[in-house]
Amino acid sequence: MSAPALPLAHPRRWSREWRWRRLRPALRQLALLVLDVDGVLTDGGLWLDPAGALQKRFDVRDGLGLKLLQRSGLELALLSGGQGGATEARARHLGIRHCLVGIRDKPAALRALQASLECPPEQTALVGDDLNDLAVRPVVGLLLAPADACRPLRHQADAVLQRRGGHGAVRELAERILQARGDWQALRRGGWRDRND
Structure with a gap:
């Protein structure tokens, strides 16, 4: 009697993983990662x-x-169209030097940031969740989206994360970037010895 056939991986999951593998060279070459805030x-x-003070959960x-x-x-x-203080506080807490809030024209703000950092579009990735993030498509090498991003953005993104915004999407992306750069194995084995912010 022969062994039962193993179930094949779900076609959508296989397709998603293939897409991420195809992006590994671009993830390895990234110099600038730009994150929308609300929804990412x-x-x-x-x-x-x-x-009336605004509060956000990170x-x-x-x-x-x-x-x-x-x-x-x-x-x-x-890079956020919103403002109110919570984003700036989170950026300070994490030591993120570039915190652009209250931005109406995201492509223009991003081009100015790239120029100041001398970072070309092909070495820039942006994670966004809505139509105002879709507008940056021409000025980034990679456009990425959390699982719950709006449909037009998900359809035009280079890849869509499995996790939702505010619920581990950025961590998922961080691990994928670190894997592409060859830094993840050492962290998996040895862990992290600093604060968890």
Whole structure:
């Protein structure tokens, strides 16, 4: 009697993994990772306290992923149309020097940042979740999206993450970048010896 056939991987999962493998050379060459905030680093919800102060929830695992990327030499930037103080506080907490908030024209702001850092578009990736992030497509080498990004962005993104914004999408991407750069195995074996922010 022959052994039962093993189930094949789900075609969508296989397709998604193939897409990420194809992107490994581009992930390895990244010099600048730009993140939208609301819907990428947060779940997109906005909380207002009784005084009207804006509060946001950030995922600590995303924070550690960003610290690991900084340690590997990747320049990070936050690029958001929103403002209110929480984003700036999170950037300071993580040591992210480039925190652009209240931005109306994301492509123009991103081009200015690239010029100041002397970073070409092909070495720039942006993670976004909505139509205002889709506008940066012409000025980045990679456009990436969390699982719950709007449909037009997911369809035009180079790859879509499995996790939702504010719930580990950035950490998932950080691990993929570190794998592409050959830095992930040592972290898996030896762990991390600093704070988990």
